[in-house]
Amino acid sequence: MADRKIRWGVISTANIGRAAVIPAIQASRNGEVVAVAGREAAKTEAFAAKLGIPRSYASYEALLQADDIDAVYIPLPNSLHREWTLKAAERGKHILCEKPLGLTAQECLEMEAAARRSQVKLMEAFMYRFHPRTQQVVEMVQAGRLGDLRLIHSAFTFRLTRPDNIRLQPELGGGSLMDVGCYCVNLSRTAAGAEPVEVQALARWAPSGVDEQMAGTLRFASGLLAQFDCALTLERREAYELSGTEASLAVPAAFLPGAGDTTILETRARGQVEQHVVAGVDEYRLMVEHFADCVLEDRPPRYAASEAAANMRVIEALYRSARENGTVVRI
């Protein structure tokens, strides 16, 4: 078992596969990429050749028919996650699906039920959770190092330059909250160790109809407030700050820290600052290795699809609030 590798198929020639997840699987100790599928044969063949993937298919369905594929990685536009997860589960493939797992909490639960029926593993590919720095932050909060956690600020923004990008298409599940705000919501819920009881949001809408910017607040039963902003229109910002009665933590390059060393800045009540350095690592590789271990050892992934459903419940409430121009929405 120790030297077994799971055989991955990749559904689409998506950028994120090319740039991060395929190289991570290829560098992993327990996985290999054996095939990729795309809608256009020539483009998919060229993609496979460039990335050193042995086989390519001219349809997603054809890849799912292959008997020598154990797991699929699905980096499709958000609106297609559910459909291809259900098809992959039906074919008995384990599934690592990009974030957000579904368009709604209901979709996530449906996907979870399909995976359970077919006895395959399913996990949402929120890679930042696998970075040891994220885990260290959560441990520091849980150990009471901040005193009582009262306020969270998080942001994830970047500027899209191509109008044909999937993130600007409402019918593909686009929008800044779906694309990057989902990290802020996930981080806030994770740090809080609880689900918010109400939310409020305001958005700036793109001509296509998606939210190109959003600013929102989550209120937790403990009184903790989590504020965030996300955008497809601003220069890159991705950071969060957790503030408690005794200390605060600032986490720069929070979600995509790259492979270099990363830091947590801890400021204590009298203003002294301590910098904690966390050794660099590829968070994508840690995620795919974890998932492959779960397949090989037949154990549940660290994050269940119901966790993704809980994130989507908050995202749905934020959209409701933003569409109603900031009314408070109870969850």
Ligand SMILES: NC(=O)c1ccc[n+]([C@@H]2O[C@H](COP(=O)([O-])OP(=O)(O)OC[C@H]3O[C@@H](n4cnc5c(N)ncnc54)[C@H](OP(=O)(O)O)[C@@H]3O)[C@@H](O)[C@H]2O)c1
């Ligand atoms: N975890 C992360 O760090 C991270 C980062 C970026 C994106 N993502 C997620 O990964 C997913 C893909 O994002 P991306 O930026 O990589 O997207 P992308 O480059 O636009 O790729 C999406 C792929 O989906 C396929 N596709 C099928 N139907 C399509 C349609 N109607 N329109 C457009 N493409 C279609 C295309 O592949 P073929 O033509 O080959 O079939 C396309 O290459 C999204 O869910 C996103 O949220 C995650």
